[in-house]
Amino acid sequence: MTIERTYALSDIHGHIDPFRAALQLVDLDRDPAAELVLLGDYVDRGPASREVLETVRDLQQRFPERVTALLGNHDDWFLDWLGADDEDSSWLLGDADLGTVKSFLDPLELAHALGHDDPSSDASALDGPTMNHNIKNAIPTKHSELVGWLRRLPRVHETDEQIFVHAGVDEDAGEMWRAATPDYVFTEKFPATTGPFLKTIIAGHVQTRSLHPDGSNGVFHDGESHYYLDGAVEEVGKLNVLRYDHATGVYEDIPVG
Template sequence: MPTYAISDIHGHALQLRTALDEIPLDDPATQLVFLGDYIDRGRDSQGVLELVRRTQQDQPDQVTVLAGNHDRWFLDWLDAADDELSWLMSDMDLVTVKSLLEPMTLARALGHEDPTSDASSLDGQTMNRNIKAAVRAQHGDLIAWMHSLPLVHETDSHVFVHAGVDEDAGELWRHGTPEHVFTEKFPATTGPVRIGKRIVAGHVRTTELHGDPKNHTVFADEGHIYIDGSVETTGVLNVLRLEDDGSWSERAVG
């Protein structure tokens, strides 16, 4: 029963569609785990979210979807006070917001009628409140689904997670890992198995783990497999395939 894993898609819907075309989900033995970070950086966060959700809805017994830190930060922004602008200010050129709202809807939220302008005539708190209200109004079901996403998926031999776990807790890692560590752990832990199972994660770019800015391939050691290939700079997603015997292979899809 092969298990595939994809992580850190970051708004790159074209690459995701290409990757899914190569994963044989028509075989009921195939499993697929998404490791999070569906939004930000790329220009089609909405397309990625909708495609991931639809894939899970179509094959609910085969597809597991986990949350990443960018997904959780987006939800935290929606739930925060209107004067909390940090997520919106980090959305460079409003690339994620623009993928979620029609141009005229966004223009009105910014306080004008010109859909070609990103300028706002409103104070930051009012602008933030308007944008959040528009996102909630248009994407209530998608937001509810994002809130439901788990942080970790465990099999007999592997732990799938966006960033990592507290490996010092050993086999009690589920109880010993603070929630934010699952999605935000940094730096990455490397080396032998410490929790009884091998960890599969994204979050940390594999260039950093290889120590080579040109090497975006999967990084693996005795206890870990990291797969974030920096699609925002390379244009490709690393697709990991795990076999029942623990062996693995990768494919860079662009």
């Protein structure tokens, strides 16, 4: 199998419809010479975090040699919360209207986690470690395979020409970047780095409107070694798709919609 085209997507943030629209452009079923690299941040902000994760996992299972999924900082924070002390409810309190939680638990399951039997009740009583414990244990109990899969995702993917990563690497380390970069930098590096590097770095995390002089949301290229893809899907309703042509070495921002 020869890969001729590599597509990259990032920062889906629980928005399943824009993700499905972007996948229509990639079309792994009809293009056996295509591969897909997903740069993380599958959860939070949107209403369908679980559906996004399941779609990514299913793609990996169907195309194990052609789909690579990386971990993002929001995915990492979600996993940290699941494994944290019950006293630490900071992630849960930051989940606006429990949007991410509700994608994993149906109304009755959430009601039980909150200590009652009324699925129509507003989930507002998040006032203690018991509530936090109940909710964060209900998710891996119901979705143990999905959570386990998420925990196993790598933080970086390297090819002969590129470094795919959610946020960035320690570029000051030069050729030693992989060994010198702490895990949290792969997923949380900020601000964006620009300029030349040993390989082309393709990342998400930093919204491209903060990098484009005109505040636009398309793929940002610094003219050197960096591409950034996060187009703020939660606001614009679509994802950026970057395509790399192996024969020509050309990168292209593929319009969605």
